[in-house]
Amino acid sequence: MKRPINQTLAPIWDFFKSVRLTVVTLLLLAATSILGTVIPQNQHPSDYIQAFGEPVYRLLHILSITDMYSAWWFLLLILTLTVNIIVCTVSRGRVTLKMAFGKGFKGFASLPKTGQVTVAAPMEETKETIEKKLGARFTTVREVPAGKGFTFEAEKGRWTRLGADVVHVGILILLAGALVGSLFGFNGSVNIPEEESISAISLFGSGEKKPLGFSVRCNDFSISHYDSGSVKEYRSSLTIIDGEDEVLTQEIIVNKPLTYKGITFYQASYGTLAAKDFTFHFTEKSSGKVVSTPLVLGESVTLETGRTFTFDRYDADYSFKNRSVGEAAIGTLTTPGATPKEVVLLSRFSNYDKMRKGEWLIKIEGHGHAYYTGLQVTKDPGVTLVYTGFFFMIAGCIIAFFMGHKKIRIKIAPHARGCTVSLFGSAPKNKRWLKHYTAQIIRGLSHENGQ
Amino acid sequence: MTSSLFISIATFVYGLAALIYFCAWIFKTKKPDLLATATAAIGLGINTAGFLLRWSESYAIGIGRIPLSNLYESLVFYGMAITALYLISERLMKIRIAGGFALAFSFLALAYASLSPNVGSQIRPLMPALKSNWLTAHVMTCFVGYAAFALSTAFSLIFLFRSEKKGDDETAFDMDETSHQMILLGFLFLSMGIITGAIWANSAWGRYWGWDPKETWSLITWFIYATLIHVRLVRGWSGKKTAILSLIGFAAVMFTYFGVNLLPGLHSYGA
Ligand code: HEM
Numbered sequence: 210m211k212r213p214i215n216q217t218l219a220p221i222w223d224f225f226k227s228v229r230l231t232v233v234t235l236l237l238l239a240a241t242s243i244l245g246t247v248i249p250q251n252q253h254p255s256d257y258i259q260a261f262g263e264p265v266y267r268l269l270h271i272l273s274i275t276d277m278y279s280a281w282w283f284l285l286l287i288l289t290l291t292v293n294i295i296v297c298t299v300s301r302g303r304v305t306l307k308m309a310f311g312k313g314f315k316g317f318a319s320l321p322k323t324g325q326v327t328v329a330a331p332m333e334e335t336k337e338t339i340e341k342k343l344g345a346r347f348t349t350v351r352e353v354p355a356g357k358g359f360t361f362e363a364e365k366g367r368w369t370r371l372g373a374d375v376v377h378v379g380i381l382i383l384l385a386g387a388l389v390g391s392l393f394g395f396n397g398s399v400n401i402p403e404e405e406s407i408s409a410i411s412l413f414g415s416g417e418k419k420p421l422g423f424s425v426r427c428n429d430f431s432i433s434h435y436d437s438g439s440v441k442e443y444r445s446s447l448t449i450i451d452g453e454d455e456v457l458t459q460e461i462i463v464n465k466p467l468t469y470k471g472i473t474f475y476q477a478s479y480g481t482l483a484a485k486d487f488t489f490h491f492t493e494k495s496s497g498k499v500v501s502t503p504l505v506l507g508e509s510v511t512l513e514t515g516r517t518f519t520f521d522r523y524d525a526d527y528s529f530k531n532r533s534v535g536e537a538a539i540g541t542l543t544t545p546g547a548t549p550k551e552v553v554l555l556s557r558f559s560n561y562d563k564m565r566k567g568e569w570l571i572k573i574e575g576h577g578h579a580y581y582t583g584l585q586v587t588k589d590p591g592v593t594l595v596y597t598g599f600f601f602m603i604a605g606c607i608i609a610f611f612m613g614h615k616k617i618r619i620k621i622a623p624h625a626r627g628c629t630v631s632l633f634g635s636a637p638k639n640k641r642w643l644k645h646y647t648a649q650i651i652r653g654l655s656h657e658n659g660q
Numbered sequence: 661m662t663s664s665l666f667i668s669i670a671t672f673v674y675g676l677a678a679l680i681y682f683c684a685w686i687f688k689t690k691k692p693d694l695l696a697t698a699t700a701a702i703g704l705g706i707n708t709a710g711f712l713l714r715w716s717e718s719y720a721i722g723i724g725r726i727p728l729s730n731l732y733e734s735l736v737f738y739g740m741a742i743t744a745l746y747l748i749s750e751r752l753m754k755i756r757i758a759g760g761f762a763l764a765f766s767f768l769a770l771a772y773a774s775l776s777p778n779v780g781s782q783i784r785p786l787m788p789a790l791k792s793n794w795l796t797a798h799v800m801t802c803f804v805g806y807a808a809f810a811l812s813t814a815f816s817l818i819f820l821f822r823s824e825k826k827g828d829d830e831t832a833f834d835m836d837e838t839s840h841q842m843i844l845l846g847f848l849f850l851s852m853g854i855i856t857g858a859i860w861a862n863s864a865w866g867r868y869w870g871w872d873p874k875e876t877w878s879l880i881t882w883f884i885y886a887t888l889i890h891v892r893l894v895r896g897w898s899g900k901k902t903a904i905l906s907l908i909g910f911a912a913v914m915f916t917y918f919g920v921n922l923l924p925g926l927h928s929y930g931a
Contacts, residue, residue, distance in 0.1 A: 228890055228894040228895060229895075231890055232887050232890055232891060232895075235883045235884075235886055235887045235890075236883070236884075236887055238883055239880045239883040239884055239887075242876050242879060242880050242883075243880060245871065245876060246873040246876050246877060246920070246923050247923065250871065278871045387869075396866065396867065435722075435723070436722070442791075463791070463864055464791060464792045464860075464863050464864050465863075466863065466866070473866055475864070475865060475866045477865070585865065585866045586866075587866035587867065589866075589867075592862065592868065595858075595868060596859070599855045599858075599859075602851060602855070603848070603851060603852060603855065606844075606847065606848045606851060607848065610844040610845070610847075610848060611844075637893075640833075640837050641753065641834070641837050641838070641841070
């Protein structure tokens with residue numbers, strides 16, 4: 210496209226066309242991005258005030274440096290780059306397309322000379338050798354009329370001129386995907402206790418509740434460990450319930466999320482709600498008699514001597530003499546004719562009950578845990594575009610960097626002893642190749658003629 | 661752990677190779693050429709053996725994973741990538757002159773891995789987020805890219821030293837051009853590294869980009885090299901100006917690799 214005719218638009222067009230603007234914008238993006246890594250982003254105001262003091266924090270806040278990657282001036286830089294790429298691509302567009310797909314063999318008359326050699330072989334023979342050599346390397350070779358001698362022109366990879374445009378279009382597609390994602394997507398989290406379901410999540414940032422339009426049940430959550438004790442895997446079994454139907458049940462682990470109706474559930478965290486499935490162990494001191502029984506909260510067991518133990522409550526973090534001693538089951542032991550007594554049983558210290566010096570020694574024999582699974586929930590309808598952009602960028606780089614347009618022109622002119630061969634050429638992406646190819650041809654010709 | 665013994669030996673061999681290359685360069689002699697290349701190749705063999713052995717050791721202790729997940733392992737792979745890429749380019753381009761700097765980089769990578777006290781060489785199991793083929797692709801592409809940038813730096817350094825002393829134009833042309841080729845290779849692999857990293861982050865955390873310092877620094881590096889490519893291609897810069905830009909780009913690579921851990925952030929697996 211030519212420059213717009215409109216006089217007022219022309220300077221703006223030229224401004225956005227220039228690669229100088231690209232360089233300035235890229236360097237500004239780099240410089241400002243550094244700022245965002247030096248100053249931690251999105252912290253609580255009090256953290257900044259503590260680190261930098263009140264006045265500096267004010268300044269950072271006014272300039273949006275505390276959340277700079279979504280600040281207007283940072284987005285403006287990205288917008289500038291976007292407009293720059295569009296204008297640049299469009300204004301070069303026609304020339305690029307012509308160069309890539311139009312008539313070939315353009316600008317061969319002015320190719321720079323890369324080498325010359327005089328050989329003893331007759332012109333016809335040299336001509337044949339050169340024709341064969343060019344044919345083996347180039348997709349299009351032609352002979353052009355040239356007075357008393359011969360001239361050959363060859364070229365290859367003209368379409369690779371589009372490589373840079375493929376990269377640039379890839380960047381545009383990627384940015385479009387990012388925009389779609391930020392306009393129509395969301396990002397939030399939800400905790401689901403085992404065997405329960407949810408139908409809304411809370412959004413990051415605002416904390417706002419967002420209904421999903423269906424519900425998700427956590428059937429089961431589990432953790433497995435390595436022998437060393439560090440975590441190997443978190444796994445949740447989820448069921449999607451849409452309307453009345455259980456439409457989908459799937460296990461998710463970190464890196465293997467579940468997606469339903471464009472909404473993706475990632476395993477992000479977990480937590481312990483309470484212990485469950487308690488088994489208690491009773492030993493009668495006098496006889497050594499042992500009773501072992503599972504109890505749920507509120508349930509009682511009556512021992513042979515008429516005593517009754519009731520499991521009253523569970524404490525995830527019991528404290529004894531102001532020290533945290535971990536999980537505890539707390540119950541009441543009722544002896545006929547005496548006041549009921551509170552009994553504390555610790556899951557970590559099984560002999561804790563000995564201190565009570567009672568007739569029966571009570572222990573927690575074992576218990577399980579009820580977990581909740583912590584899910585990150587996102588919807589990003591822009592991801593496909595972003596990934597398409599990725600693909601274009603990589604493909605474009607490969608084309609632009611390693612395939613390059615190559616042109617060669619070889620002139621054979623009569624000489625008193627044999628003939629003179631002159632080589633001309635250009636390969637902007639591969640200057641070393643051009644040098645070596647020239648040398649190789651010259652070497653080949655000299656060799657065959659025993660010089 | 662025998663793999664770390666292999667790495668120590670490889671460090672020594674790389675140091676020796678660098679020395680031979682430097683001697684050949686300084687005394688302008690071609691005699692030790694074969695010896696230098698052979699030493700570098702032997703170093704690469706030992707380095708690779710150490711890498712593979714560590715891989716099999718991880719199976720022996722029941723963890724079983726490719727050794728690419730902490731600073732030590734990434735340095736071992738980095739040394740391997742630099743030497744391999746250098747030897748390939750030496751063979752293709754038939755220029756040995758940058759060998760001293762290239763092998764010095766491999767040497768430094770391995771020396772840092774084996775000597776530095778804060779680089780743990782123990783094989784540890786992976787935390788769940790790191791179990792992904794995208795992570796393997798991410799680390800490999802990043803480090804091949806970093807290796808290409810290290811080589812471009814080696815060529816740029818030679819270029820700068822040469823041009824001061826009015827070295828022959830032939831070498832200057834070769835250094836300038838080869839440095840640029842390495843930057844293009846590095847830019848391609850850095851792009852692939854950033855992209856595979858984004859895809860991995862998306863599969864693990866539901867976002868492909870989060871502006872954490874490591875991500876941001878890799879993008880800064882990418883911006884710098886994109887600038888270099890444009891000034892060279894469109895504005896016709898070359899020689900000293902682009903050589904200096906290439907050194908700045910490599911400084912950004914090094915900061916992305918080592919410096920980011922000094923900044924506040926999450927990306928703490930050192931890879
Ligand atoms: C982050 C942004 C950008 C990236 C990553 C990028 C990347 C590239 C790449 C990889 C090439 C190919 C280089 C080669 O062929 O060796 C290139 C070439 C080019 N770029 Fe960009 N570019 C960006 C922005 C821009 C912008 C905004 C403009 C607009 C002025 C621009 C103008 C050009 C031009 C004119 C070429 C040369 C094309 C040719 O000679 O065939 N670039 N760019």
